[in-house]
Amino acid sequence: MCVLLAYEAPADSMIVRLSTAFSSDDTLEIHILFHELITDAFRNDYASGNIWQNYLTHFILSNENFFSLSCERRSPPQDSLRDIALHDFEAFKRLFALDNEHMHYIDNFTGRARNTSPVCEISKAIAEARSAKNIYDIVTNFYRRHGAGIFALHKAFRYDGQEIVPLRNENVGDVRLDDLVGYDIQKQELRANTEAFISGRPANNVLLYGDGGTGKSTSIKALLNEYCDDGLRVIELYKHQFRDILAITERLRIRNYRFILFIDDLSFEENESEYKYLKAVIEGGIETRPENILIYATSNRRHLVREVWKDRDDMEHNGDIHRSDTVEEKLSLASRFGVALNYSSPTREMYHEIVRSLSRKAGLEIPDDELMAGADRWEMRHGGKTGRAARQYVDYLLGRKS
Numbered sequence: 001m002c003v004l005l006a007y008e009a010p011a012d013s014m015i016v017r018l019s020t021a022f023s024s025d026d027t028l029e030i031h032i033l034f035h036e037l038i039t040d041a042f043r044n045d046y047a048s049g050n051i052w053q054n055y056l057t058h059f060i061l062s063n064e065n066f067f068s069l070s071c072e073r074r075s076p077p078q079d080s081l082r083d084i085a086l087h088d089f090e091a092f093k094r095l096f097a098l099d100n101e102h103m104h105y106i107d108n109f110t111g112r113a114r115n116t117s118p119v120c121e122i123s124k125a126i127a128e129a130r131s132a133k134n135i136y137d138i139v140t141n142f143y144r145r146h147g148a149g150i151f152a153l154h155k156a157f158r159y160d161g162q163e164i165v166p167l168r169n170e171n172v173g174d175v176r177l178d179d180l181v182g183y184d185i186q187k188q189e190l191r192a193n194t195e196a197f198i199s200g201r202p203a204n205n206v207l208l209y210g211d212g213g214t215g216k217s218t219s220i221k222a223l224l225n226e227y228c229d230d231g232l233r234v235i236e237l238y239k240h241q242f243r244d245i246l247a248i249t250e251r252l253r254i255r256n257y258r259f260i261l262f263i264d265d266l267s268f269e270e271n272e273s274e275y276k277y278l279k280a281v282i283e284g285g286i287e288t289r290p291e292n293i294l295i296y297a298t299s300n301r302r303h304l305v306r307e308v309w310k311d312r313d314d315m316e317h318n319g320d321i322h323r324s325d326t327v328e329e330k331l332s333l334a335s336r337f338g339v340a341l342n343y344s345s346p347t348r349e350m351y352h353e354i355v356r357s358l359s360r361k362a363g364l365e366i367p368d369d370e371l372m373a374g375a376d377r378w379e380m381r382h383g384g385k386t387g388r389a390a391r392q393y394v395d396y397l398l399g400r401k402s
Helices: 014-024 027-043 051-061 066-072 079-096 119-128 132-146 184-198 216-230 239-252 274-282 309-314 325-335 348-362 368-381 387-399
Strands: 156-159 164-166 206-210 232-237 258-263 293-299 316-318 321-323 339-343
Touching (some): 014 027, 051 079, 051 119, 066 079, 066 132, 079 132, 184 339, 216 232, 216 293
Parallel strands (some): 232 258
Antiparallel strands (some): 156 164, 316 321
16 A cells, blocks of 8 residues: 555545455455445535545545645646655556455446536546556646635535535525526626626625515525636635634635635624624734635625614714714724625515516416416515515425426
């Protein structure tokens, strides 16, 4: 078993354990490891073809090391690092050819990868490579086009308090901005700001505010789906995690991606003070925000922090000017977002158009007057005229379709 230098394989990794089991012909251990391999294949969406080779490929593509990150930044690896990588790919070539009488259980798996993960495609290319140099070219080309690690294989993430955790691509859906009926000005502003951001031009943090169910969060998902191939990634945070943003940005600043830190349903009650920390993080602290990171937030409140009458107790009067330091401090958080977009509840005509659009895409064939009458009854019982209510109404009709 060769020692992997750039791609360090822990002693408890599948690479070491399965190689050892094959060497000792431990049938029970081999089958236990096959079960783990199949489970991992479905979890990471490479359950198609030769699962052992797919596992090795997933290990290569998701590994963040000096070599892979150097390729991601499109910096030519130093000769010594290149030699180490070639040594590793020689080892991987032998591992790809690893054979055992039990291998037929996983060498032509008929499962199906459920998303567009490139693991299976790259795995086949590596298996057909004639030399370590061929593997080197295949892998480095992937790193330069897509990057390395979890950001290369996924587009959406959440922060769990310690690590950035990838979300399954299918869980994000495939909604696009054009799927959202109305809000044309808002969508145009979002596109313009995001396109400036991913192209390296100056761009602003964005606040999407307004009534619930109007498509604010869906707009962020749509942006991700439209621009993920251009290097855009979205990481969702919660307000109790704001103290970790500096540590997160420190990790992200060196990566060759454009990151949106997404904060959904952002608001603060009068006794919550985390907004002061967020103000400094967005803009105004000693350390400037990395140029490859922006913050997009949604809120039902325009000013984010609840204001009460006692906030005006420190009101100063100077002629016609009335100023309260407490009020100004709370309102200043929203002003840190350079772009603020209002998503108000749709008019009845727009609500009807949303219902028509969703029903057409769902393949429902219901007379328009009957469809609209039902939509009006639905919105009166389900929180008013919103895109969310329209979606729920169409789902209701689909669930009762014979």
